[in-house]
Amino acid sequence: MRILVVNPNTTASMTEKACLAARQVASEGTEIIAVTSAHGPVSIEGYYDEALAVPGMLQAIQAHENFDAVVIACFDDTGLDAARCVTDKPVIGIGEAGYRVASMLANKFSVVTTLARSVPALEHNLLRYGMERQCISVRSSEIPVLELECDGSDAMQKIGQEIEQAIVEDRAEAIVLGCAGMVDLAEKLSAQFAIPVLDGVTCAVSLCESLVRLRVKTSRQGGYAPPPTEKMAASAFHATSRQTTD
Amino acid sequence: MRILVVNPNTTASMTEKACLAARQVASEGTEIIAVTSAHGPVSIEGYYDEALAVPGMLQAIQAHENFDAVVIACFDDTGLDAARCVTDKPVIGIGEAGYRVASMLANKFSVVTTLARSVPALEHNLLRYGMERQCISVRSSEIPVLELECDGSDAMQKIGQEIEQAIVEDRAEAIVLGCAGMVDLAEKLSAQFAIPVLDGVTCAVSLCESLVRLRVKTSRQGGYAPPPTEKMAASAFHATSRQTTD
Amino acid sequence: MRILVVNPNTTASMTEKACLAARQVASEGTEIIAVTSAHGPVSIEGYYDEALAVPGMLQAIQAHENFDAVVIACFDDTGLDAARCVTDKPVIGIGEAGYRVASMLANKFSVVTTLARSVPALEHNLLRYGMERQCISVRSSEIPVLELECDGSDAMQKIGQEIEQAIVEDRAEAIVLGCAGMVDLAEKLSAQFAIPVLDGVTCAVSLCESLVRLRVKTSRQGGYAPPPTEKMAASAFHATSRQTTD
């Protein structure tokens, strides 16, 4: 089984971190193909970054034909719906994956993400997925995404503080870490707080394996129907010409 | 990995059918332990049956110590919350599993279940899981559960009619079959209607494998906190004395 | 008129306290028949206790034929739906009763219950009853149910603190006491805080009288349809054999 993990931003170190985490959780026989988007923002923090990241991400998917499922490795689930139109192979966003796993382990959970500017976009996703009641709060640690890539950052401590408040004030029974860059912190924080602290990348890889084993595909009826061939072709042409220039 | 598949009703042929389906989807290395509840109703159709099935199901879980995850093989997700208090290993109901898989493949889905009397219980679950918007309709085929066990039943045809209406009238993009006894129909119906038609048993087994690989456990904080030891002991005593008489 | 008040746990002192309260509010001519469940947990605190309490409670209802309405004297409304399948006489849970009375007296109310582990189960009920907006908070006083049965407990004080916070922080206009064991505190707390502080037992008895006077019955169409006779008989048999052993 081959799972395509697409990082929709252009920071390769984040792709590597996600890839490493993905490989640790993947079953024997599952191959992880990690791809960094060829153009787009260096990190995704809010609506603007999201919007500019989607075409590059879709091109990355369209450029790889030989895969069984796709993980979108951005916690905003950037372009998830569009990606489901491009391929009938299962596509899962890491935000979505974290929420779905949390809701099988806890009555209520909180999200701890990076910047306040990202919160409304996450809340829109939660509402759309029907998670607006189970997710009791979305907290921001005010750590920019790229700072998570630096050694010596106090990210762990700041995130820990938010987790503690989520448990005490919001009665959160589980935590979803709200950024692909936090993938390496989940295990330690789980141990520290004695509740499930989930990272979306591993959750998404594992759910993808499930869907592939179930041999199910994204529905082609309704909202995820494939675009007409001429539109796909036109867009592929743009992709090519753009990749040449960029 | 060992997955305990508990049939909360006492009809062994349904357990066998579920077990067969579970084994077909299970990964190499996953052992399926299928258990029929020792006492309770012969089928679960609505609130009354649900209520009487739960203690037997909990005893079945408590009687088996050596497992990594539990599937509750009844579409009403009978006793799901109580089971999550009894063990910290992941527990998934087959209704829940079907809904969660459907919501990763389609914008909207419909449920096709057995009797009208079961519909309100399913709708309560959907509301609780936050699926009340994504699940566009719960349709009943008016086939009693046990009729699904008979050769020569016209179940396939009746269910097919409801699926057709769900697609045309409700714009369903996927279908979740609403009874463990329909597990053998999913593949044929998927092919016939060219949209995902999902069976909860296989979905639940596969999601359990995911959770086990992720090494996550049910939260012990809040609603799923384990009951005090003396209560567990008292209940185990009753279980024993009851099993002697029944 | 005869109202059956079933305590679904096995602690007789709680049944007596509920019975006393029920008789104080009952109209002349209303007979209160208070019954302690023959088997099940000693107190109901969360999902696990709920699940084990239901069969005993249903048997208690089935064992008494001569009644006009049933009160389920547990704030989790344990087995309410199942009980409505067993008899067409009105059945009301004390949680439900407290919420419904509060919503006729106040724009918003808070619940003050015993342990945090009970909160998610209550929140699920509130959602199901459509009370998730009118109930502004469910607060736990962290007093175990059975401590309410002890002289010299500081329950009154702890509950009072939560009520004060509910008024100040949540703008609660009324309070529902979230445990049958708090029935004797309602009047004093109402006086102390000058807002309605409601106890579910008295509310449920009074609402039952209403329904009986209206000569209405639980609907037999759909979710509360009576189970087939053979299922009822099978369960009655188990009940008998179990009562012999237990």
Place this chain on the structure above:
Amino acid sequence: MRILVVNPNTTASMTEKACLAARQVASEGTEIIAVTSAHGPVSIEGYYDEALAVPGMLQAIQAHENFDAVVIACFDDTGLDAARCVTDKPVIGIGEAGYRVASMLANKFSVVTTLARSVPALEHNLLRYGMERQCISVRSSEIPVLELECDGSDAMQKIGQEIEQAIVEDRAEAIVLGCAGMVDLAEKLSAQFAIPVLDGVTCAVSLCESLVRLRVKTSRQGGYAPPPTEKMAASAFHATSRQTTD
């Protein structure tokens, strides 16, 4: 116990019909005081009539001091919130009462009312009461309110048709008749369709008796706080001068 039944429209024959129904369901010892509003519309069909009916209704309540509870005998629950500010005695609207009784007897119910123009106002009430999920449909029979007062009307038949559709198409398990003028039809329709068919007047009287026996009052904190004395006095003055002219 004295229950004030206020008809907020000026049609005395409707008051009499409501009074008759109220007395039939009232307990021994309960006195029904039925009052027709002194000025306002002859029937209440939609927002405009509602708005003009409220001051007259409030004056009727303020003019009667000696009562224990108030029933607002209009299915729109006209002026319910304002009435709860005017007195601390319990006040119940007949729409509210019908919905609350239905929700204790059935998983889902439908409303059958008079004209389409009344439907949005009822739907707003249902949403506010948290009944928007349990009430599966509001159907209009297109019978004007005052036609219900005429002999030889085919109201019974038209309403019956809507009930039948509600059962078959909407899976309604109970029906609430959506007009005070239908009070005399409930019993026959219940028998005909074998599900609870409820009339709001009797439900409201009976619920009022419950609240009075519980010795509870409307909360004086927050939204139902009494208006300052000078405002009450000013309004009383207007009421007097108006009654002189009208």
Place this chain on the structure above:
Amino acid sequence: MRILVVNPNTTASMTEKACLAARQVASEGTEIIAVTSAHGPVSIEGYYDEALAVPGMLQAIQAHENFDAVVIACFDDTGLDAARCVTDKPVIGIGEAGYRVASMLANKFSVVTTLARSVPALEHNLLRYGMERQCISVRSSEIPVLELECDGSDAMQKIGQEIEQAIVEDRAEAIVLGCAGMVDLAEKLSAQFAIPVLDGVTCAVSLCESLVRLRVKTSRQGGYAPPPTEKMAASAFHATSRQTTD
């Protein structure tokens, strides 16, 4: 274009303040006709005042024939639905207007209003308009409406404190001032807090201009259908006789 701005309370100084604000925002060519209700409460603070204010407000609309749109200059949107039955010209409440403008400028907003007793009425409106998620909090400054009319009040400071808390604690991205009497504070507070602080009067006037330019009218189908002529006539008669006495 002529916009009728109706103050539903009887305090002329508030009408003048609203009129002034309306004229400042109105386009060239738009005439503002400001009207004080002839009878009703001196200020509108909660359900009781609302109810008594509506007939006077409707009469004010019916008395003026030559207008293109109506603004109801009370933040409770007093009688909005009834007013839409009386005329097919667009009618907008200032609460509604503030909410709609805020929701085009911000992901989430807070309301800062006068007294706690007004909060539930506002929350009901927000729910009805579908704003219950975008409006993150309704805060009361505990300044009575008429105090806003006094020189030397500390209203500005108290309101500022609530705005600060709304930004910090509730993550409000915009503020809607919850009283017509605050119309002169919006600009200063916007500058002070560097987020949109909106006043409903100006928002409503401007939205009315939009609707008039679009040449749209209130729907005459369903809930806003005009009342039958005889009802309108009857009410007009009462209005006349009442105006004579008052």
Place this chain on the structure above:
Amino acid sequence: MRILVVNPNTTASMTEKACLAARQVASEGTEIIAVTSAHGPVSIEGYYDEALAVPGMLQAIQAHENFDAVVIACFDDTGLDAARCVTDKPVIGIGEAGYRVASMLANKFSVVTTLARSVPALEHNLLRYGMERQCISVRSSEIPVLELECDGSDAMQKIGQEIEQAIVEDRAEAIVLGCAGMVDLAEKLSAQFAIPVLDGVTCAVSLCESLVRLRVKTSRQGGYAPPPTEKMAASAFHATSRQTTD
């Protein structure tokens, strides 16, 4: 006042039609600057087209500095949130505008759009805007967007059929036409069906004029905070290089 009307697809004839409609409704002194996106899909029908249209649309906004407000002339409100990060001038989508105007004229409305594949994206927007209750149905006429550009199409008739069903079956009191290409049909259909039939382009232009006159800006706090300068610069560079190639 200058309003930038951006057509996010690349079909110039649609831009012209939108521009014409915009100019007809614009006030004297309002200049309409209509822009066709430089790259992206020829029409926007569902998630995939939306995703590819956003970068071109953002570039169109960034390329024009001298404007007071922006209209996104695609009924999916493509990239609305991202656009609000790029400029603090008000930005309104034509879907959003149609819904907001409809909700000031009617209790409930229906949307009639082009293809079924677009429906889920519209339903997500409606949910996000809090319109999921007021919008009673989203109906598709199964006319592709570009067919609306052809003479002799039977679009008018097909759309009329859906409107008729929306009125009769769904009790819609107003209609929002769900495609920028239907802008020229609104007036005729309004007259034909005697209820408001709204076109989003004119609604958006008119609402933009309102916001500009109110001198309000998009909030810079939270979700619409401007992206850091270096991200804006990076994206502008890509835009340039891309425009050269395309």
